[in-house]
Amino acid sequence: MEKYLELIKENALFDNIKEKDLLSLLACVRAKKKEFPKDALIILAGNEVREIGLILEGRGQIVEEDYHGHRNILTHLAPGDVFGEVFACAGVKSSPVSVVAETPVKALFLDFQRISNVCESACRFHSQLINNMLKVLAQKNIENNRKISCLGSRSIRSKVEIFLSSHMRKAGANPFLIPYSRADMADYLCVDRSALSFVLGEMRDAGLINFQKNKFELLPGFWDQE
Amino acid sequence: MEKYLELIKENALFDNIKEKDLLSLLACVRAKKKEFPKDALIILAGNEVREIGLILEGRGQIVEEDYHGHRNILTHLAPGDVFGEVFACAGVKSSPVSVVAETPVKALFLDFQRISNVCESACRFHSQLINNMLKVLAQKNIENNRKISCLGSRSIRSKVEIFLSSHMRKAGANPFLIPYSRADMADYLCVDRSALSFVLGEMRDAGLINFQKNKFELLPGFWDQE
DNA sequence: AGAAGTCGGTTGTATTTACAACGGGGGTGA
DNA sequence: TCACCCCCGTTGTAAATACAACCGACTTCT
Numbered sequence: 001m002e003k004y005l006e007l008i009k010e011n012a013l014f015d016n017i018k019e020k021d022l023l024s025l026l027a028c029v030r031a032k033k034k035e036f037p038k039d040a041l042i043i044l045a046g047n048e049v050r051e052i053g054l055i056l057e058g059r060g061q062i063v064e065e066d067y068h069g070h071r072n073i074l075t076h077l078a079p080g081d082v083f084g085e086v087f088a089c090a091g092v093k094s095s096p097v098s099v100v101a102e103t104p105v106k107a108l109f110l111d112f113q114r115i116s117n118v119c120e121s122a123c124r125f126h127s128q129l130i131n132n133m134l135k136v137l138a139q140k141n142i143e144n145n146r147k148i149s150c151l152g153s154r155s156i157r158s159k160v161e162i163f164l165s166s167h168m169r170k171a172g173a174n175p176f177l178i179p180y181s182r183a184d185m186a187d188y189l190c191v192d193r194s195a196l197s198f199v200l201g202e203m204r205d206a207g208l209i210n211f212q213k214n215k216f217e218l219l220p221g222f223w224d225q226e
Numbered sequence: 227m228e229k230y231l232e233l234i235k236e237n238a239l240f241d242n243i244k245e246k247d248l249l250s251l252l253a254c255v256r257a258k259k260k261e262f263p264k265d266a267l268i269i270l271a272g273n274e275v276r277e278i279g280l281i282l283e284g285r286g287q288i289v290e291e292d293y294h295g296h297r298n299i300l301t302h303l304a305p306g307d308v309f310g311e312v313f314a315c316a317g318v319k320s321s322p323v324s325v326v327a328e329t330p331v332k333a334l335f336l337d338f339q340r341i342s343n344v345c346e347s348a349c350r351f352h353s354q355l356i357n358n359m360l361k362v363l364a365q366k367n368i369e370n371n372r373k374i375s376c377l378g379s380r381s382i383r384s385k386v387e388i389f390l391s392s393h394m395r396k397a398g399a400n401p402f403l404i405p406y407s408r409a410d411m412a413d414y415l416c417v418d419r420s421a422l423s424f425v426l427g428e429m430r431d432a433g434l435i436n437f438q439k440n441k442f443e444l445l446p447g448f449w450d451q452e
Numbered sequence: 453a454g455a456a457g458t459c460g461g462t463t464g465t466a467t468t469t470a471c472a473a474c475g476g477g478g479g480t481g482a
Numbered sequence: 483t484c485a486c487c488c489c490c491g492t493t494g495t496a497a498a499t500a501c502a503a504c505c506g507a508c509t510t511c512t
Contacts, residue, residue: 064375072378074371086371089364096371116357130356131342137363138315144370145300145312145322149290151377152298152416154500155468182490190378192470197491199468213489380470381498408460418500423461425498439460 004056008108011054011080012139015132017125025125030111036101042083043099049087051109055079058105059179063187064097073188075143076102076179082136088112089137151190156199159189161222164209168218175210175217182214230282234334237280237306238365241358243351251351256337262327268309269325275313277335281305284331285405289413290323299414301369302328302405308362314338315363377416382425385415387448390435394444401436401443408440 008014009022017025033056036042042060043049060077074097077083087095089112115129150162163185167178178185186193203209210217234240235248243251259282262268268286269275286303300323303309313321315338341355376388389411393404404411412419429435436443 064371064378066375066379066384068380068384070378070380072375074374086364086367089360090368091361092368096368096375116360127353127356130353130360134315134342134356134360134363135317137360137367138312141312141363141367141370142316142318142322144367144374145290148300148370148373148377149292149298149322151374152290152296153292154294154296154416157468158292158294181488190380193490194471194492195469198493201491383498407458409458419460420462420501421499424463427461 004106004108007056007080008054011082012136013054013082013129013132015135016128017132021125025129026110028126029114029129032109034107034109036105036107038101038104040101040105041098042101042105042107043095043097045096045098046094048093049084049095050112052085052088052112052115053083053099054108054110055081055083056106056108059102060099060105061102061184062097062099070190071187072190073180073184074147076184076188078179085112085133085137086140089116089133156189156191156195157203159191160196160199160203163189164216164218164222167216175215178214178216180214230332230334233282233306234280237308238362239280239308239355239358241361242354243358247351251355252336254352255340255355258335260333260335262331262333264327264330266327266331267324268327268331268333269321269323271322271324272320274319275310275321276338278311278314278338278341279309279325280334280336281307281309282332282334284333285328286325286331287328287410288323288325296416297413298416299406299410300373302410302414304405311338311359311363312366315342315359382415382417382421383429385417386422386425386429389415390442390444391448393442401441404440404442406440 005019005022008026009017009019014022014025036058042053045064055077057079060083062074062077062083064072064074066072077099083099087097115126115133146162146166150159150166153159153162164178168174168176171177180188182197183193186196189196200209200211204211206221208219208222210219231245231248234252235243235245240248240251262284268279271290281303283305286309288300288303288309290298290300292298303325309325313323341352341359372388372392376385376392379385379388390404394400394402397403406414408423409419412422415422426435426437430437432447434445434448436445
């Protein structure tokens with residue numbers, strides 16, 4: 001676990017918690033490391049979520065499937081990302097989503113009961129942890145809102161525009177990589193893969209963007225269109 | 227304010243807080259009542275949100291507009307509903323959404339700073355309040371996920387199915403009312419109003435649903451289709 | 453009663469999208 | 483080297499949707 005302390009202590013979940021307190025806090029919330037092979041189901045839709053996960057290594061996806069077999073990728077998970085906290089906090093008995101390991105994954109799990117019930121005796125970092133959790137939840141909510149704006153736009157083209165500009169901002173660089181294959185990108189945007197490819201081609205021909213594989217570049221014209 | 231105590235104390239935000247403690251808590255977080263005429267902007271997109279709102283009377287909508295003038299209704303607000311907590315908690319400087327008064331609205335506002343900074347001296351209900359806030363935020367997150375599923379479905383028809391069944395469950399009755407006009411429903415589902423009307427007509431002709439105005443009934447056939 | 457506004461449905465047309473099928477490039481393993 | 487697989491672009495066609503326009507029913511106001 002020590003190997004990951006750096007990653008853990010910089011997580012928003014542990015803001016304003018001193019490094020020397022971190023280990024006792026982790027013990028207090030019964031932190032456990034688990035490993036999953038590629039394609040494993042880290043959380044299976046339908047089950048109750050009692051633990052909060054934190055990705056230490058590898059990549060994952062939060063996905064949902066509808067009755068027609070369409071896969072909706074809700075979000076991508078990278079090291080440092082937190083998952084499961086929404087359903088743990090809300091106390092839902094059956095998770096509507098699954099979490100799958102896109103690559104082999106190592107993740108840390110925290111017992112939610114131990115987080116929410118302030119332990120009077122043992123450790124006094126709980127209130128800080130809960131405050132941090134509040135911020136993490138709010139942040140996630142905002143990401144959801146962004147995804148709603150994205151899905152709410154009327155055309156694949158504007159979905160792509162929102163998607164790309166948001167990822168560029170997150171990357172902070174102009175030719176930038178996205179963590180989605182073309183099929184995954186289509187599932188994230190909830191559109192047909194071939195239709196997405198077609199629209200991307202149109203945008204390239206129009207001189208708005210450039211791309212190879214999952215590397216995209218937004219050209220000046222991208223920002224001009226009304 | 228006394229007039230609304232019943233509504234306030236039953237709000238999830240104040241779970242497990244005794245009625246006798248409520249008033250001092252409200253004073254502690256600087257609760258203020260404000261009134262708005264119909265169509266007023268309760269929160270204007272672009273501004274910072276420092277207060278958490280609680281609807282006492284009237285109805286409102288959380289809306290977002292895109293560059294093309296399309297209005298996306300994120301959610302409807304009724305008495306007892308909380309708003310603004312996401313952006314207050316996350317500390318964003320510019321709200322991406324507006325909150326508008328659909329009817330004349332009376333709302334209670336709580337100072338978020340006073341909520342999040344535990345006041346050691348004055349009152350000891352803060353930790354309970356923050357715990358409640360956690361649950362409210364998680365709940366909102368789940369509602370967002372539902373909306374994402376809804377917007378993610380590939381056709382207006384399945385959007386309508388998800389929308390109606392979800393509202394039926396919330397209403398707990400079969401002929402049930404929805405708090406949206408047809409234009410509002412279209413904006414919530416992010417589809418064209420006339421296309422929505424057309425699909426609703428198809429579904430009625432197919433014997434799946436019945437409706438007049440904003441009263442809907444799901445017929446047995448509704449559940450049969452694969 | 454008449455004017456004006458709102459709401460919701462209908463219709464026609466152009467556009468967009470889904471769906472299915474195909475094919476080429478690149479990687480991998482036998 | 484060959485066969486196989488995965489990823490992604492392309493194409494054609496059918497279906498779904500957006501958009502604009504119109505119309506009737508119903509309210510409200512004067």
